[in-house]
Amino acid sequence: MYDVLFICMEGLMLKEGELRIPSGCAISGIIDKKGNRFNGEEIIKSIALMHDRSNGLGGGFAAYGIYPQYKDFYALHIFYDNLTIKTQTEDFLAKHFDIESAGNIPTKPVPSVINSPLIWRYFVYPRTYMAKEGFMDEAEFTSKCIIRINKDYKGAHVFSSGKNMGTFKGVGYPEDIGEFFMLDTYEAYMWTAHGRFPTNTPGWWGGAHPFTLLNWSVVHNGEISSYDANRRFVEMYGYKCTLQTDTEVITYLFDMLVRKHKIPMRKAIKIIAAPFWDDIERLNKELQNELKSIRSVYANALINGPFSIILGYEKGMIALNDRIKLRSLIAAEKDDRTYIASEESAIRILCNSPDKLWAPKGGEPVIALLEGEQEWD
């Protein structure tokens, strides 16, 4: 195996993480709000339909509920470029976590999926005294370690780190990646998928979507103009953007707002896709004060430029468009199922007569949570 490198003009070896590559994409997501689990065939079918929205340089899936037997452990999915970096990373893991089980993620050879790195999976739990010593709870400790590995261990990339969930991604069309990871053998109550269309460079497996941190997973279509402002804002709160991709910074923003700052999801969405000042002016005094506070304290968290994202987390998924809806996004509901996709066709291929089908307005979230989960948390 050799490193997938990008050789640019001056012969400098620039890995994808060191420069920013704009890309368009396709996204899709399905959730069974009762929590019934189903295999990956439907999600693959949906993302495959939008084949032309990606260019074969990236595809990936997130699946929630696939490791019921390890649901209390953090399931780390890691790419290694070579064996040496694998052993170094495993030493780090051994120092910080109790490793319940480890092994490579089973894959099936698919002609179009080539140059795959080593793909390993570990079910771990943070060493308790390590967590307490750093005055951190386990989630904070785990996320710090993940960020440490991705930043300092060149050649190792933790591409999934949630509990009872996992992402499967790489270079190739999404349907081929799905087949490569044999997603038909997994059962999840919620799937999201992404097909990537990066403008240049042979893709790097780590660069594919979804991007994850702990239970968060984000698939994103579009390219945000406020990237550097968001990045430099989120880096002030302990995050380090290693991939320079939109999904990375969006995920960190949600993690910071909801997990670290304990901001209710509905309010976090008002930060990410803030209402316009003119609209705020028309609201009642109390709401005005709230939104003015949001827009002044979290001004740099406003994501500007086109985006349609599906944010997955253990409670369910949330789809959101930028506040002037510069990207397409369709949602539909049928019995316990909620479908979301970049195109209506990608929904209809799975469910031709939905009870409800609509295109959410700019800045207005589609919230599909498991039954019983609180909507405003």
Place this chain on the structure above:
Amino acid sequence: MGLDFNTPVFEVIRNEKKCIQCQVCVRQCSNKVHSYDSQDNVVCTDDIKCVNCHRCVILCPTKALIIRKYPLEFRENANWTSSVIKEIHKQSQTGGVLLSSMGNPKPFPIYWDRMLLNASQVTNPSIDPLREPMETKVMIGGKPEKLDFDAKGKLMTKMPPQVELRMPIMFSAMSYGSISRNAHEALARAATELGICYNTGEGGLNRDFYKYGKNTIVQVASGRFGVHRDYLNAGAAIEIKIGQGAKPGIGGHLPGKKVGEDVSATRMIPIGSDAISPAPHHDIYSIEDLRQLIYSLKETTNYKKPVFVKIAAVHNAAAIASGIVRAGADAVVVDGFRGGTGAAPTRVRDNVGIPIELALAAIDQRLREEEIRNRVSLIISGSIRNSADIVKAVALGADAVYIGSAAVIALGCHMCHSCSTGKCNWGIATQELELVKRLNPDIMYKRLVNLVSAWNHEIQEMLGGMGINAIDSLRGNRLMLRGIGLNEKELNILAIKYAGE
């Protein structure tokens, strides 16, 4: 003292075919350059008095006047240039400190002109400000670490006071005394109509202008001129002036002849007395003293007014700014070495202080590294010449900019650099009633409104071009900048890529 080596700097050329001897120039030149010879019915000029302020050129009904550099040349010498020689002539004549006005004119690199802006092509759409909303509103003031909500999702955190600016532009501090009452009124009325703020400068606030309080930032400088409880409560925010870009480390000196009845009442100093503001605040000899002053001002205003702290852009600006934030300031104001002044020693103006672009980049980066950038607003000034400068400043990390020289130019200033004489022909930097009258606030405030509105439209165009529809998303967004003609070091300090990367 025998010979006077001084020679004219400018030559006034009158086109006799066009001159109709209407003597408008004679009546309007406060420096008495033009005079009418009734015997020969001809208007003649005394070049040495000319400061090239263009008053006569603009008002001449037949456009018969041209002002040019006085053709007298010294022998070519790149080291001993004519201005260096003339300065020595002047100082050997007067023995005095050379005084001059406006910002540093030296040909140091102007980094605004060496940065280029981004625009969206294909991968994200540019936004058309005529069809889509385009927000330039900014909230200036201290910000809490984070927002807390109760179980039902209701906001708990009580926000500290903010100054809402409809656009990221404010009129910089020009004291009541260095500039005229009418100039202040024009600035105040323009700020009110534009929904932004103007700064009173260190000369206090005339009671008649308290009604513009909502759009006023009152300054507290080392001289404490005109500072009292009502004054502090009159404005929307308070700005402690530690330094000024044009004269870092130097106090201010308003000559006694400019302290007439109105100025003396506003500044609370006797008529005709020289208003000298000391170099340091004599109650701030170190950073923790600043915290005391900040909180005493907040106490006086019942924590209802944000308190800014203005420093000159000097070598250690990044560390100083960080200290200011930790001292409890709600906004850090940094004034670059090109910032204007009514009067400052030429040597200081031309050699002290650093460019605002580098100071801003360093300060923004340092505050982010220390994770305190979001606690305060960062405002810069010191030669913002057009709206592109503003967009680049915001991209480097500024929340808003102050414009001073640009504002007075809109009021009629023609950069003749002789504000310190108090004979400003445009009625701006003068207290002589006859000259002050030439600045009619009813007309001039509209010029300011025109300028700033035009700039705001341009900002919206540039934002739209980058696919951004709110100025917040441009703040600190250094990917939107590319350097050109900059060395590696400058790129690093500005933390921007080179054009083509």
Place this chain on the structure above:
Amino acid sequence: MKYLIIGNSAAGINAANIIRANDKKSSITIISNEEFNAYGRPLISYYLSGKVKPENMNYRSVDFYKSRNIEVLLNTEAEKIDIKNKEISISGDVKLSYDKLLIATGSSPFIPQIKNLDMDKQKNVFTFLTYKDSIKLKTKVTKKSKVVIAGAGLIGLKAAEGLFGQVASITVVDLADRVMTSILDKPVADDIQSHIEQNDIDFKLQTNICEVDGEQNISRIILSNGEILNCDILIVAVGVRPNINLAYSAGIKTAKGIIVNKYMQTSEKDIYAAGDCVESLDLLSNKSKILALWPNASNQGETAGFNMAGTKKKAPAAFAMNAISFFGLQLISAGIISGLNLNNGITYSTKNNLRRLNILNDNLIGFILINDNQRAGIYTALINDRTKLSTLEYDITLKDISLSVYPKEERTKKIWDYKGCSL
């Protein structure tokens, strides 16, 4: 309502104009013993000199009468006023009835008793008061005419100026020791005289014409000082008399002129009088006098018009004022010029400029300006309003007059008064 106006000059015209403005329907009739529509009487000397063409002699535009439907009867002499039956009889005993009557008969030249002088018989003797006089004179004079003018008053001098350059010689004879005794004091009069003499017009002062020689045409004039003048043309301009006999014979109270009250009403309720034929109160001397001045006649005519049409209006204060020019020398004067012992009047005169201000206990009571006469109207206003000079912003004898002589509030009030000169 029938309005009848006798006299078609400044007083008559302004009265008719105001009556029509206030009474749109009633009939207005003007009768005039002259053959012309209203003309600018002082223009007759300009006509004589050829400076004003006949078509510019008219005082109002041609359609003045038609547009205000005022009926004009020219060459019509009013002979008798029958007050009881409120009608007047005109030539050929035609009767014109009236409800309101205005007598604006002006004045006529005074012919002194001179041996052998017979205006009717002698063809080369003229008076100089009407347009007709000027026309007759203009046709009669030739390059060789030797002209003698009796009277160095305003009319005599103006006649001289009118003839200048069209005749061989002009000699002005006057009993007084100076020209324009009614207006000027000696020093000023002598300046004017020497200025006029430069245009080879010579004066015979302190003497008068005691005998003329010639039947059909006068050829010689014998002065009281014994001198004998050859003469082809004699102009009698020694003075004028107000035409009051029409009023007098009707029993209306008269003295030197017709007596009127502040509303220009004569002793008879429905009969008014205005212009040169009237005696009115002189603001400055507080005596009733004849003030035969064009602006005065217009004001009085207008006032009479208002009152006749039922709007009570007092006549503006009147006092002597003149604006005359002789051979380019422009003289403006008003109020009292000479006579009283004037304490601090200043005389500031250069070669051909004079500014004489006559001040009496804190009031400006008169002034004479020669050539340096810009903004003279403000002096006139100071006299008219009897302004206390001490209340003014500066001493008017030390600085050129300007509106900023008034304190700020007063001058702002004057300028801001939308009706203008509400003085």
Place this chain on the structure above:
Amino acid sequence: MKKIYAFESKCLGCGLCEVYCKTAHSKSKDIIKAHKQENITSAIVIEEILQPKAVSYFALQCRHCSSPKCVKACISGAMYKDEKGIVRNDKEKCVSCLSCVLVCPFGAIKKSINGKTVSKCDLCIDYGKSLCIEYCPNEAIKLLNENEAEALK
């Protein structure tokens, strides 16, 4: 009818209004020709007031009085008030006898340099717009009706 009102607090005494007044009333309507070739007198008087603190000025033009003294004093009928209420001087009929100058309480009528006529403001009725107002650098003179003027007194 609108009249011209001058504001002492704003007037700079620069004299531009006179320059443009002459231009508007010139035949050539060209500033340079008007001043160099045509012998025109402006219809504006610049008043100078010696204040204690600083000299102040204001431009004075004819007030177009409702019952104008100058019209009544004029011996030739040259001075008349037109249907719009503007007091005007008919150059053809005027003999420059200056009776109007004698009676105008504002001193707003000037003897012309050419000596043949007098010069007074006619609100540029022939030119179409009052040039003095347009070119006043400090908006010190304004065309106002009665209420507007009263409001700005």
